[in-house]
Amino acid sequence: MTTPAKSTPATTPPTPTSPSDHGLAEDVRAGLDLAIAAVAAGGRTWALLTLGQRRTLLQRIRASVATVADEWADVAATSKGLGPGHPLRGEEWLSGPYAALVALDAYADTVGALARGESPIARAAIRRAPGGRVAVRTSPLTATDRLLLSGYSTEVWLEPGTSVADARGSAGLAQRHPEEPGGVGVVLGAGNVSSIPFLDVLYELLSANRTAILKVNPTQDALVPVFERALAPLIEPGFLRIVRGGGDVGAYLTRHPSIDHVHVTGSEATFRAIVPGLTVPITAELGGVSPIIVVPGDWSDADLRFQAEHVVTMRLQNAGHNCIAGQVVILSSDWSQRDAFLRELRTAYDRAPQRTVWYPGSEARMDAARAAYPDAAWCGDGTRALVVADAAEAAAVEQTEYFAPVLGVVSVAGLGQDFVDAAVAHANERLMGTLGANVLVDPVTQRALGDGFERAMADLRYGTVAINAWTAFGFLTPTATWGAFPGGTVDDAPSGIGVVHNAFLLDRVERTVVRGPFRPFPRSLSTARAQRLRGGLSVLPKPPWFVTSRTGAAVSEGFTRFRIDGDWAKMVVTLLRAFRA
Template sequence: MQASDVEQRGTEQPWPANAPVRPRPSEPQELEAALDRLSEGAERFRKLSAQARAELLRAVLARFWELSPAMVELGCRARGVDPASAYAGEEWLSGPGITVRAIRVFAETLEEIARLGAPRIEASAVMPLPHGGLAVTVCPRDGYDRVAFPAWQCDVWVDCDHPSRLAEQQAAAYQRLSKESGVALVLGAGNVGSISVLDVLHQTFAEGRVCLLKMSPANAYLGPLFERAFAPLVERGFLAFAYGGADVGAFLVGHPAVDALHITGSVETHDTIIWGPKGQEREERRRAGRLLVTKPITSELGNVTPVLVVPADYTDRELERAARTVVGMFLDNASFNCVTPRTIVTARGWPQRAAFLAAITQLLRATPTRLAYYPGAHALYDRLLATVEPGRAQFFGERRDGHLPWTFVPGLSPESDAPLFGIEPFCCILTEVPVDAKDPVEFLEQGPAFVNERLWGTLNASVIVPDRHLRDVALDRALARAVRALRYGTVGINLWPAFGYGMGTAPWGGAPGSTLADPQSGLGWGHNALLFQSAVKTVVRAPLMGQPEPPWNPGRRRHARLDCALAALQADPTPRNIARLAWALVR
């Protein structure tokens, strides 16, 4: 659940006193003129060579990086945090850091297509999977990745029987782009600045469509900076921007000049667009399959994100790291991410369960509350908390000045009909569910079954397990079966699935198989700079006790200079920026 472009959310949140100014809503005549320019530009874009498209992206990359400090400052002000504080690091990584990497890898892909006919994938990066298909390592791709992300790995599973067929599929994907064109409407997300930009990159350079980006009201303040950064595309009629609320979104969705639609938002937004307002008439349309919109539609609609903590025998340090891993993912961006963990799954009889939950609560207690800046968060928090059994929820911090307390709800029964299983709590609520499993192998069967069947969404999930236990052949095989069984687009092993989101090279979206009638976390893949055509899922992994710890983990010394240096390396992977990152690490 993220920014809605068709429905209006609650407005009870305080907008910080020094918050950035939001652009005025676009007028109908401005929208018509923008669509006219895009319709004219679509054919010109179709005729561009791969090298010409890459040169456009290289120009955008330089401009985007130049404007990144201003984007970070605006994002901090909108979230009520000091741009000079450690919290600015979140903005550097989730905004410019991810964005410039995606721009760069799309440019590299197009340059490789111009030279080789297909994106470059080294033979050593492709491995057959035991159950069929291939695993393609998309990070690390080079020495710079190995320095930036030591011991972290991102693999894309593809339904392809041979590496040579993989290259053929990628080459055919680009050839299709040179024969098709059109105008895509991107309804942007409001919680993270990079989401809308990555959606535009995918629609333009992986699908071959020029784009109209409708900014979410929640972060529309970034729009003017995006327009300046993307001026090489805007000036040529390949990209345009729109601002406003539900009325502007509805006008654009129904416009005949729009050929395709991408939605990043809530499932309610999706259903309103496809089936109409909530009520009996919507359900009748859904049953009859009478769509209100028949254009091609892709979407990313959030998730009740689970973390499965394997009930192994942890050392004290491993147990502490496991807790920091979960809480770090939960705290980032004040819990307003579609990849934020919402449900911890444990084993009821695990001897270390009480100690693990105590470590979770200790970390939450030690963390200052954040401004609950996202529209509708307070109302959703109250509505979901009202469904929790009295006395079960634990609160850390006070509700005041727009802040909400970190809230932990342990011990929910896996057999219950808890609304927190079916509604993404896009706010600061974390739950825990113990399943009945007598050992780690049984847990790796029951845990995936529970989250697949009882939790809403198919976007991402995590598994935490000490690496030394994977020397046990039975447990290692059980983990492999569990990763395969988890019906999610991205699965993380001891690593936040957000790493897969941020790579740009990996497809991002809900697990394949959703429909317009039951979209779950969405339809289709985004990002996907390497143009995979038969992706099944993305798997990211890291050692539980790897060093250095991820920058989002609590208890780790973090500062904006480090995250800015990591972002700079993504924009321009050079020895100079490696040295800058190393210096930031030791400061």
């Protein structure tokens, strides 16, 4: 299986002695060649840096990110049609500068531990997960996170057969051998979330000692000046170059004889276009159709309402243009509250704030949904499809990543463990991809299911499994991992190959498991004891990333500013705003 430090090479003809020009102008080719040469030279410099110097470099990047954070969030929000005062602008704070800052802090801690001669996970809690797997507790790690993100936790489960000693001894990947160069990589940046290219560059450098050429997706061209300033400490010594362009530039770079590795975050179609003729290893994150398994239980009206808003957030955050968007809700046809939940889901889907469906190609995908499901309910402003489909009609919504606000609902029979097992099998066998799965279960039901529930979670073949949380929480947690379930190859990679983020630099990763609170504060008080099995008491009345949070923009900005300056007085004001969500 693929590890973070290794990837599957394409079995194709030998490397050409010179790249095809792909129709590029001579001056464009010359500029790209110069960029690659500069990064190759930078790789030799990188190999000379001590771990202490690398940690200092990460701190310099952090200072640069803090300087551009306001502009980063504003440019990203404006480019998506979220003008000043829009209630969803907080999305761009969390998925942009916030994600960058917490990752830099986590990587700096890992490099610092290695510099002291310690394993990055020497002090991490480790337990045995189902199947004898090693599970490394990766958050919360500090008192601050236990407060601000109370009730949420992440674990990274390693591949079966990995021992605790192996886990501790291999953590650090390439930073265990900093003097060994990893060559030059090409990072083909995602176009939907602004932190993805930034984080992918960091992972190339730290997991593999690879300097990089970052080709920014044209949808993020407006952010290039921000990236150049944020990443100036990497650009100045030649560890990184940022270039713009379309598919022709990407094709030239990926076929260049001086390139040693390719990483892409994008669609499976993009991956399929890259692989033919590729002669170097490739890693990729390609999305998929994510399930939301709703385990039947005895829910209050408030539970139904809150979890319906939770599901709507999974679909509508970033207008649905997310590889981590929940797309197919799996309900029990025997659940007595099924119809009540569907009513709350339709209401929440209708009432979520209006926004532009902005990603290129979205209209065509929405038209495909209209054609496949002429009876779908079109909610809100008419740009959100809710598809309730039976087994015979579900193929399109289960096998097409719409990357737009299309939410499907399917049903399987059963209650209790019978339903959980059937829903897991349905997700594994019927839905396209293996990137992320979401499971909603009340604590009374989860406790009654006991070990059977945990076994079922181990049976889900997804790179991130989120229980009473959205998989996006794992994406934003730097010490968690993000990527497809292991086993993807260049010939069959429905959600990609390898992982990213992974700030502990763990080897032999199988998945990340996220756990969250079923109920928000103050109703979480009634379930705190049960949640403490693995979760905890939440002090958040509604998470700021919910699209229905009235104060989400201000709270998300406040969380980011706290990561910059650590000012608790301002953070108290932010928390008071959170209680008005």
